[in-house]
Amino acid sequence: MKINLSRELPHLARIEGHGNIHLTVTQGEILEARWEVVESPRFFEVMLKGKHYSSAGILTARICGICSIGHCLASLRATEQAFGVTIPETARSLRLLAKHGETLQSHWLHLFFLAGPDFLDLPNLFPLPGSPSEIFQLARRLRGVANRICDLIAGRTTHPVSLQPGGVAVMPSREKLMTLREELHRSLEDIRLTVDLFGSFEIPDFVRETEFVSLKGVSGYPWIGGRLLSSDGVEEAENDYRRMTNEYVLPGNSSKMCRLSRPSFAVGALARFNNNFRMLHPEALLAADRLGLVPICHNPFMNNIAQIVECVQVTHEAIRIVDDLTSHPGDIMAIVTPRSGEGVGAIEAPRGTLYHRYEYDEKGYILRADCVIPTTQNNANIHLDLAPLVRRYAVEGMTDRRLELLCSMLVRAYDPCLSCSVH
Amino acid sequence: MNYLGIKPVRPRVAIFGFTGCEGCQLQLANGEEDLAEFLSAMRIARFRELSSADEEAYDIALVEGAVTRGDEEERLLEIRDRARVLVALGSCACYGGVPRLKNCFDPVEMNHEVYGCHPRESLPTRSLREIVTVDQEIPGCPVAKVEVERIIQHLIWGLPYRFPAYPVCLECKQRYILCRFEQGELCLGPLTRGGCLATCPRGGLGCWGCRGPAAEPNYGEFIAIARQRGFTLREIKERLSFFGGLEVTP
Numbered sequence: 001m002k003i004n005l006s007r008e009l010p011h012l013a014r015i016e017g018h019g020n021i022h023l024t025v026t027q028g029e030i031l032e033a034r035w036e037v038v039e040s041p042r043f044f045e046v047m048l049k050g051k052h053y054s055s056a057g058i059l060t061a062r063i064c065g066i067c068s069i070g071h072c073l074a075s076l077r078a079t080e081q082a083f084g085v086t087i088p089e090t091a092r093s094l095r096l097l098a099k100h101g102e103t104l105q106s107h108w109l110h111l112f113f114l115a116g117p118d119f120l121d122l123p124n125l126f127p128l129p130g131s132p133s134e135i136f137q138l139a140r141r142l143r144g145v146a147n148r149i150c151d152l153i154a155g156r157t158t159h160p161v162s163l164q165p166g167g168v169a170v171m172p173s174r175e176k177l178m179t180l181r182e183e184l185h186r187s188l189e190d191i192r193l194t195v196d197l198f199g200s201f202e203i204p205d206f207v208r209e210t211e212f213v214s215l216k217g218v219s220g221y222p223w224i225g226g227r228l229l230s231s232d233g234v235e236e237a238e239n240d241y242r243r244m245t246n247e248y249v250l251p252g253n254s255s256k257m258c259r260l261s262r263p264s265f266a267v268g269a270l271a272r273f274n275n276n277f278r279m280l281h282p283e284a285l286l287a288a289d290r291l292g293l294v295p296i297c298h299n300p301f302m303n304n305i306a307q308i309v310e311c312v313q314v315t316h317e318a319i320r321i322v323d324d325l326t327s328h329p330g331d332i333m334a335i336v337t338p339r340s341g342e343g344v345g346a347i348e349a350p351r352g353t354l355y356h357r358y359e360y361d362e363k364g365y366i367l368r369a370d371c372v373i374p375t376t377q378n379n380a381n382i383h384l385d386l387a388p389l390v391r392r393y394a395v396e397g398m399t400d401r402r403l404e405l406l407c408s409m410l411v412r413a414y415d416p417c418l419s420c421s422v423h
Numbered sequence: 424m425n426y427l428g429i430k431p432v433r434p435r436v437a438i439f440g441f442t443g444c445e446g447c448q449l450q451l452a453n454g455e456e457d458l459a460e461f462l463s464a465m466r467i468a469r470f471r472e473l474s475s476a477d478e479e480a481y482d483i484a485l486v487e488g489a490v491t492r493g494d495e496e497e498r499l500l501e502i503r504d505r506a507r508v509l510v511a512l513g514s515c516a517c518y519g520g521v522p523r524l525k526n527c528f529d530p531v532e533m534n535h536e537v538y539g540c541h542p543r544e545s546l547p548t549r550s551l552r553e554i555v556t557v558d559q560e561i562p563g564c565p566v567a568k569v570e571v572e573r574i575i576q577h578l579i580w581g582l583p584y585r586f587p588a589y590p591v592c593l594e595c596k597q598r599y600i601l602c603r604f605e606q607g608e609l610c611l612g613p614l615t616r617g618g619c620l621a622t623c624p625r626g627g628l629g630c631w632g633c634r635g636p637a638a639e640p641n642y643g644e645f646i647a648i649a650r651q652r653g654f655t656l657r658e659i660k661e662r663l664s665f666f667g668g669l670e671v672t673p
């Protein structure tokens with residue numbers, strides 16, 4: 001069946017930031033299938049110039065209200081690399097714990113509040129007066145645990161205060177850590193319920209082969225720092241991230257785009273899973289198996305499922321970190337002495353690999369800065385997925401409304417963060 | 424259900440985001456204990472970030488972010504026309520926030536540096552009140568959920584909300600928090616409006632002034648003391664200008 005369709009889906013709902021989908025199909029022929037980011041640019045790289053190193057993490061956290069901890073950690077790492085500072089082991093554990101808190105916050109937000117309603121055929125997950133649904137309650141509990149990790153370790157749920165150059169400023173009490181451990185342990189039951197819930201959803205069966213980029217896990221699933229890896233076999237050092245990202249500007253798009261061995265690549269939960277599934281906790285592998293996620297998976301809609309698998313992973317890792325912290329607490333702050341030089345910090349933010357790079361003068365003021373955002377790296381891949389998706393389902397005779405929904409679901413599956421992407 | 428014979432009002436609330444990080448909007452989805460009650464106390468007409476429902480009529484508009492583009496300005500004027508009460512949500516909306524920091528750079532050079540020969544539209548950053556009348560400002564980067572709840576309650580009942588007049592220092596002292604300033608760190612607590620329960624000093628960081636000025640801030644004396652303690656004018660000015668809410672005296 002041939003379809004005629006001309007749709008602008010402006011300011012797509014249930015995603016972070018402002019983006020549009022343009023679709024024009026005439027007689028079954030796709031004239032246009034385009035993903036466009038229209039978020040207002042804020043020019044963070046320029047604002048960073050001349051700022052003192054102590055401001056960098058605080059300023060760049062404001063790039064994104066969802067992954068502020070990720071930005072802060074990438075920023076601190078870049079600064080510490082530039083100054084040649086090694087942070088104490090305990091600080092490293094605390095930072096990773098805060099990071100896990102953010103991954104849970106972000107993945108649960110996306111799975112339940114942003115992507116979930118599509119599968120439930122609802123406009124949103126808001127509770128009706130007096131009768132919050134079971135699913136809402138589940139989301140609320142899981143987000144509660146995630147928020148409490150960030151509160152306890154980073155000092156606030158959004159925009160961290162305790163993560164600072166040299167380490168972490170406060171060590172939570174043993175008592176509070178033990179309470180957190182109990183909560184994490186109890187949340188495993190809620191995670192099982194979530195696995196069942198998403199197992200009951202029908203995930204669109206669409207495949208487009210692409211390249212996946214992430215940090216390379218060596219002794220575990222990778223989160224902070226290390227070498228960079230692509231599923232097409234490219235490997236680079238953290239400092240050489242620009243050979244991995246190759247940013248370019250496309251007219252009409254306020255976000256930049258990236259490419260590597262092909263015209264586009266993907267980062268995020270699915271990319272991390274595909275590149276590092278061997279390092280996963282047995283329970284996380286079990287969840288992947290139950291949800292039908294098999295490496296190497298080229299279905300972008302399965303990014304949702306990879307996020308659930310990561311929530312299992314991160315919860316188990318967090319319990320282990322709390323155990324380490326309570327049994328061998330140590331120093332949490334190293335001395336920081338500024339010097340001139342440059343440094344790169346690469347981390348796995350919830351939506352994919354995030355890079356910050358700073359050049360400093362000898363007094364610790366920034367001369368030049370660069371931030372490469374996960375969604376920027378995904379933009380070209382989202383854009384190039386659209387046409388084959390529309391082509392395939394248009395041929396199958398899907399209604400306009402379903403086709404529109406499917407395109408929106410595709411974009412949402414990447415969990416794009418457009419404020420970040422444009423920064 | 425009636426309470427004291429009065430039908431409770433469920434105001435129609437719409438949430439909008441301009442130039443910012445969306446962190447303030449997200450706070451509305453936080454707070455595990457009473458999230459269901461909070462969300463169902465109002466009728467959410469529009470909350471693009473979390474909902475694909477979109478209603479044109481609303482009573483209260485919560486607007487996050489600063490204004491940096493022409494289309495945002497137009498949209499803001501339209502929201503002002505429709506809303507009975509317009510609330511600036513967060514420091515970006517109240518003061519321009521972090522996005523205001525770009526205003527001290529040359530706009531053409533700045534655009535060229537980031538976008539090369541494909542420049543993007545970007546006007547100097549303005550707060551909401553530089554464009555329209557704002558009925559209520561809720562500062563903070565991000566806003567504190569408890570404060571938003573309290574303010575919305577006041578709006579529903581038509582009562583004026585009063586922010587604390589005292590500075591962050593008082594909240595530190597009440598909680599016996601180790602003073603960052605005494606530890607040799609710069610801290611804007613003496614100038615900044617309290618109400619955040621000294622979030623930053625509690626987490627081991629000096630205050631950066633995100634909530635704007637306390638009643639009668641003494642900038643001159645603060646700068647003199649900070650300089651005595653060895654902070655350079657450059658450091659002090661960088662800090663004062665950070666969230667756009669404080670005066671940056673030379």
Ligand code: SF4
Pocket residue numbers: 062065443444445446447448487488512513514515516520521563564565566
């Ligand atoms: S005030 Fe802060 S948290 Fe709120 S939108 Fe602006 S940068 Fe984000």
Ligand code: SF4
Pocket residue numbers: 591592593595596600601602603604605610611612613621624629630
């Ligand atoms: S830490 Fe800052 S806010 Fe707290 S008492 Fe000291 S100067 Fe005041």
Ligand code: SF4
Pocket residue numbers: 563564591615616619620621622623624629630631632633634635
């Ligand atoms: S301590 Fe200062 S910077 Fe921190 S939240 Fe309070 S007012 Fe804002």
